[in-house]
Amino acid sequence: MTTGIWWIRRDLRLDDNPALQEAVTHSDHLVPLYILDPTLLSHPAEKRKSFLFDGLRALDASLRRHGSQLVVMQGEPQQVIADVVHTTGAQAIYAEADYSPYARKRDQAIAANFPFWLVHGLTVFPPGFIQKSTGCPYTVYTYFNRAWKSLPTPSPCCAEGKFRIPPLPENLPVSQPIPPSTARNLALQAGEKAGFERLQHFLAGPITRYGQERDLLASDATSMLAPYLRFGMLSIRGLVAEARFAMENATDEQTHKNASLWLDQLIWRDFYFSILHHFPQVLKTSFRKDLQNIQWRNAPQDLEAWKQGKTGYPVVDAGMRQLRQTGWMHNRARMITASFLVKDLLINWQDGEAWFMEQLLDGDPALNNGGWQWSAGVGTDAAPYFRIFNPTLQGRKFDPEGEYIRRWVPELTRVPDKYIHQPWLMPSEIQQQSGCVIGIHYPRPIVDHQQIKERTLQAYHTGQKYQVLESCD
Ligand SMILES: Cc1cc2nc3c(=O)[nH]c(=O)nc-3n(C[C@H](O)[C@H](O)[C@H](O)COP(=O)(O)OP(=O)(O)OC[C@H]3O[C@@H](n4cnc5c(N)ncnc54)[C@H](O)[C@@H]3O)c2cc1C
CATH class of the missing domain: 3.40.50.620 (HUPs)
Structure with a gap:
């Protein structure tokens, strides 16, 4: 036995x-x-x-x-x-x-x-598995994606109910109680069953709008499955099989494209696991060696305002409050809030990484680090560091009616659409009428976005001590 x-x-x-x-x-x-x-x-x-x-x-x-x-x-x-x-x-x-x-x-x-x-x-493939023909790891997502797709993906196996779980042994240690859950109002319910139901919901509708709506902050077009993947409450191979099934059974080109786009996101997950596997130092420093010496600002008050969602930039504050209240933040909001911390406030991306790890239900060292290094422009396949998101324009584009902002920043509920992304421009009588006096009910912007570009670029240029010489290609 x-x-x-x-x-x-x-x-x-x-x-x-x-x-x-x-x-x-x-x-x-x-x-x-x-x-x-x-x-x-x-x-x-x-x-x-x-x-x-x-x-x-x-x-x-x-x-x-x-x-x-x-x-x-x-x-x-x-x-x-x-x-x-x-x-x-x-x-x-x-x-x-x-x-x-x-x-x-x-x-x-x-x-x-x-x-x-x-x-x-x-992950779908073990992190060291997909490599260039030279034996070097991929550091550019597009090439990784191509190599990933050229391989046959492992199929899911062993569905629950198709096998018997062996009985417990006679001599069993006494199990300790599972600690109580202290957090309330979490965005999602935990467990395999809850994850499976969410997956079914996503496949029955939102996936068909994924490409068009996944960046809209108030939309439900993304799967919200990341926390289930974080704890393996769902199998990644199962999700890949569902994406492929949706592609194969799509009745039109757009539906096929949407499912394929979703599959690409699942491949990003494999990519960042692969990066952490090959370059574990990214948990301590920037992937790009030439950008490891940036002089960040030591600005605890600004950092705190960012954490609390009190920067005076509505779309940033909405994202940060959603995160603190529910443990969830929309991907586009993650990109906007991360960019704001690093580029507008010039605060070290590692402070943001740590705060996200503290707050996110799906907080995962590989993916969170990948997201932060990308946003700061210091990672593998990063957004160019000189690309600085304008929080007002991002808000207008991805939350045009301010629905997401009003959901998470109640002080702004009655602010007219015209000012929802720039409430500091409201004339004083409109501030009175909307019950939102700037500086009293809602903060003034803690930084002037129009003026930060020079400061940010200067810091990145000065920090750029030497060029990276690729040792493996
Ligand atoms: C600053 C920053 C920090 C992040 N931290 C995390 C984190 O700690 N944990 C985490 O799971 N994701 C993280 N992401 C990636 C992404 O934001 C989330 O995976 C996504 O928002 C999860 O939403 P969803 O499940 O609805 O995704 P969907 O859009 O439905 O995508 C399906 C799945 O693909 C994977 N995926 C999607 N986008 C990405 C991406 N950009 N990188 C890697 N995998 C992706 C996730 O597993 C996701 O559940 C971060 C992104 C940024 C910009």
Whole structure:
């Protein structure tokens, strides 16, 4: 009789789970184990932790329907694994491979002491898999995308219900309680079932408008599946299969294009995992060596105004308040608010990266870092650093009626459309009439966008100490 441990980390699902499948195939008894790792839980990310804890409760309920249960243990992983192996007599541990520097170090230590099987499942292709013919990693998304699409994508396997989850062993450690979720009003409900329902909703409608509406801030045209992918409550291979199915069954060119565009976003995810795999230093510094020495402003008050959504620029404030209240922010708003912090306030992108990691339900080291380096113009495939988003024009273009702004910045609810993107231009009688006196009910802009361009370019040019010499091509 063999006993196995399915060590759950970022794969909180039963459907299409290669690590679970491996564990099920080789075990007569199985311990579904989740370790509350104090190192990971010490991060001040209340919303994401609440989403995780709710997801664990949902997974426990699913396992119980199969006659099993989740075993939750708190402690340093090496010690917990040793204890559970000792108590249950487990002969093997199965887990989905994770690729952050912390995860890799942790797993190397476990592999040195236990029979440990890491199974790929977090991305479509393992992060080191797609390379140039020279053996060098791709650092430009378009070429990565082309290489990615030239390969046959692995199909989903092992649907829930098609296999039996082995019973628990007799000697089971006492499971500790899943911590309570403290965050309220989260944008999404956690768990595999909730993720599956959202996916079905997206495929039944919004995907057909994806190309036209995905940048509109008040639209529901994006999938909002990122938090489910963050914790593996949905399988990435399953989403790729759905995108391909939508492409193959599209009845017109536009619908096909929209599904294909959505597939391209899923490939961005693989791309940033690949970048972090090959260049783990990006978590500490800019990918572009020539832009590692920019003199950022030390401006704690401005940083705080940005975090609180009180910059005086409505579209920036709407995004930042949505994030702080719900743990979610629309992709276009992420780009606008990130650009504002870095280019308008000239504050280090790493401060923004840290704040997003603290607030986002989908906060992921690889993707968040990729998004910030892109926005700051210092990353692999970054927006050129001299491209500076104008927050007023971005607002007009992507929230023309101010619907998104009014949803998240209630002080501006009664401000006329004409001034919704520049409320500081309202004549005083209109300020009175709309109940929004600038400087009292809503802040004046903390920086004059028209004047920052020179300062930003100067800082980037001065910081540009030397040119990068490609060592691998
Ligand atoms: C500054 C900044 C920080 C970001 N931080 C994160 C983060 O921590 N976690 C995260 O998942 N995404 C991050 N993104 C990428 C992107 O904003 C989100 O993936 C997207 O908004 C999620 O919404 P959705 O699920 O509706 O995406 P959809 O538009 O429906 O796309 C489907 C999926 O594709 C992937 N995807 C989409 N856009 C990107 C992208 N630009 N880069 C990589 N993958 C993408 C996501 O997994 C997403 O769920 C960041 C972007 C920026 C500009």
